[in-house]
Amino acid sequence: MSVRTLAAVFAPLFLVGCGVAVAQDAPRTNVLIEIGRPGERAIPIAIPLPKGTGGPNDEFWAIVRRDLELSGWFRILDANASMEPAGAGIRLGEFDFADWRPTGAAVLAKTLLTSADDKLRTEVWIYGVDGAEKLGAKAFSAPTSGVRGLAHRAADFIVETVTKQRSFFDTKFTFVGNFSGNKEIYVVDADGAGRRQITKNGSINLKPKWNATGTAIAYTSYVAGNPDLYVADLGKGQIRRVSNRSGINTGGSFSPLGDILALTLTVGGDSEIFTIDPYVGREIARLTASAGIDVSPSWSPDGSKLAFVSERSGSPQIYQMNADGSGAKRVTFSGSQNTDPAWSPAGDRIAFVGRESGHFDVFTVRPDGSGMDRVTQGSGDNEDPSWSPDGQYIAYSSTRDGGAHIWISSLDHLHQIKVTSGGGGYTNPSWSNHLSW
Amino acid sequence: MGMSGPSRDGGMMADINVTPFVDVMLVLLIIFMVTAPLMTTGVALDLPRAEAPPLGADEDQLVLSVTGEEKYYLGKNEFPLDELKLKLSAIAKENPDQQVFVRADGKLAYEKVLQLLAVAQNAGVAKVGLVTQPGAVSEGLGEAP
Numbered sequence: 001m002s003v004r005t006l007a008a009v010f011a012p013l014f015l016v017g018c019g020v021a022v023a024q025d026a027p028r029t030n031v032l033i034e035i036g037r038p039g040e041r042a043i044p045i046a047i048p049l050p051k052g053t054g055g056p057n058d059e060f061w062a063i064v065r066r067d068l069e070l071s072g073w074f075r076i077l078d079a080n081a082s083m084e085p086a087g088a089g090i091r092l093g094e095f096d097f098a099d100w101r102p103t104g105a106a107v108l109a110k111t112l113l114t115s116a117d118d119k120l121r122t123e124v125w126i127y128g129v130d131g132a133e134k135l136g137a138k139a140f141s142a143p144t145s146g147v148r149g150l151a152h153r154a155a156d157f158i159v160e161t162v163t164k165q166r167s168f169f170d171t172k173f174t175f176v177g178n179f180s181g182n183k184e185i186y187v188v189d190a191d192g193a194g195r196r197q198i199t200k201n202g203s204i205n206l207k208p209k210w211n212a213t214g215t216a217i218a219y220t221s222y223v224a225g226n227p228d229l230y231v232a233d234l235g236k237g238q239i240r241r242v243s244n245r246s247g248i249n250t251g252g253s254f255s256p257l258g259d260i261l262a263l264t265l266t267v268g269g270d271s272e273i274f275t276i277d278p279y280v281g282r283e284i285a286r287l288t289a290s291a292g293i294d295v296s297p298s299w300s301p302d303g304s305k306l307a308f309v310s311e312r313s314g315s316p317q318i319y320q321m322n323a324d325g326s327g328a329k330r331v332t333f334s335g336s337q338n339t340d341p342a343w344s345p346a347g348d349r350i351a352f353v354g355r356e357s358g359h360f361d362v363f364t365v366r367p368d369g370s371g372m373d374r375v376t377q378g379s380g381d382n383e384d385p386s387w388s389p390d391g392q393y394i395a396y397s398s399t400r401d402g403g404a405h406i407w408i409s410s411l412d413h414l415h416q417i418k419v420t421s422g423g424g425g426y427t428n429p430s431w432s433n434h435l436s437w
Numbered sequence: 438m439g440m441s442g443p444s445r446d447g448g449m450m451a452d453i454n455v456t457p458f459v460d461v462m463l464v465l466l467i468i469f470m471v472t473a474p475l476m477t478t479g480v481a482l483d484l485p486r487a488e489a490p491p492l493g494a495d496e497d498q499l500v501l502s503v504t505g506e507e508k509y510y511l512g513k514n515e516f517p518l519d520e521l522k523l524k525l526s527a528i529a530k531e532n533p534d535q536q537v538f539v540r541a542d543g544k545l546a547y548e549k550v551l552q553l554l555a556v557a558q559n560a561g562v563a564k565v566g567l568v569t570q571p572g573a574v575s576e577g578l579g580e581a582p
Contacts, residue, residue: 044531078527079527083514096512103528103531
């Protein structure tokens with residue numbers, strides 16, 4: 001099911017009938033770029049090296065191309081696939097679309113990058129090649145050190161202009177990184193670059209989760225010996241302990257408004273789900289009271305419900321309940337072990353991890369238990385699903401490449417791509433909301 | 438073989454060595470003839486004349502031209518041969534169905550034309566057309582851009 005964003009434009013057709021067939025240099029009759037969902041149909045796009053001098057053109061270009069590749073919307077053409085002379089410009093009329101048609105490009109994104117007065121400035125001009133028309137143009141500027149942000153904005157503008165969808169290039173992942181022999185909390189940009197360490201305590205730190213505004217991360221740490229819940233306030237640069245009750249204090253998950261933390265605590269040797277306030281850790285409510293574990297709460301986008309894992313039926317399965325703990329309903333019925341639910345931003349699906357023939361894979365299901373859909377299959381262990389802010393992608397950690405890395409998948413599973421690079425050690429990804437550029 | 442000695446009836450075998458021609462014919466999957474009046478490119482060439490019916494051509498045509506002075510053009514833009522090879526193979530990779538029309542100056546040695554066809558073939562182009570002027574000698578082509 002595809003959305004056609006560019007309506008067919010019918011231009012006059014001139015036919016000349018005389019002995020020899022003559023093809024007129026008339027405007028194209030059909031201007032149409034097919035847009036589906038990321039991964040469904042990759043749009044061939046040509047992105048020549050930015051024009052202009054004095055700026056970090058190669059770095060800018062690489063970041064834009066990488067972003068577009070990650071998005072799954074595009075097939076980026078070989079940089080040599082062009083018939084354009086070196087002197088061609090980026091604005092309409094400064095180059096010839098005929099030099100691009102034979103490449104098969106549907107979209108041409110031309111950029112300019114200049115550096116002046118301690119500022120980088122870029123212009124992005126986007127064209128439909130078949131229709132020989134401008135789809136959009138915009139200029140951005142940033143401090144000299146801000147080439148990454150500038151490139152992300154340029155790439156976002158390309159995605160938005162062509163697909164009418166917002167990109168995720170202004171988001172970050174928080175995750176557990178094991179690079180130093182210790183499991184510490186890190187943050188990394190959505191393209192896998194710009195890794196930053198949040199905890200440095202040499203202990204074990206687990207299951208980081210963003211709040212909705214991307215200003216704080218809740219996680220569990222053994223730094224004081226017991227699995228206690230902490231919140232790292234990125235704005236203030238502070239880490240505070242919010243729950244160190246006896247037993248486990250795990251699975252901290254911010255409500256959509258950020259005013260409540262749902263988490264798992266131990267009661268009489270059994271794990272149950274509670275809500276607490278995220279500042280001093282005062283208990284708000286106990287939500288579960290059943291034999292067997294109740295863990296991993298995940299809020300619905302309107303904050304009215306929670307998905308969680310319960311063993312009350314004998315095996316770990318996904319359940320949902322109202323935010324006050326009432327009306328618990330079982331969601332998954334197939335498989336012997338379903339864990340780590342993550343409610344989608346649109347509220348229409350719950351992603352979770354299912355164990356099947358010794359491997360973990362990511363699935364999604366509607367909150368009423370219907371429409372189970374498999375996201376990963378037959379490729380290592382795939383765990384800890386987390387949705388992109390617009391719900392078009394699911395991030396998860398996967399060992400399909402050997403080491404554990406953060407991967408993202410489009411909803412139709414056709415586009416699956418590794419975000420992080422290097423030797424691995426990336427687990428428990430949590431995807432942030434849109435952040436400021 | 439042909440030149441190894443007198444044949445039974447006493448005459449010489451006058452075989453033409455067709456191997457190079459067969460080679461070229463094999464590597465080109467499709468060769469067809471097109472006429473030139475609708476070319477929008479402006480590289481001035483004196484094309485070979487041939488009586489062949491015109492084939493339809495669309496606006497996405499990729500024209501590879503070589504002048505009598507062995508200057509190479511993609512469309513109407515001149516490129517050094519090495520760069521042209523790079524570009525042609527990238528385009529063939531990205532758009533495998535793309536036809537390439539070869540326009541070679543009529544004064545150019547046949548060998549040079551074959552080399553140009555080989556360039557296209559090596560670049561991975563599956564469809565190559567040779568461009569000629571229709572019918573008898575007509576007035577010259579337009580000026581170069």
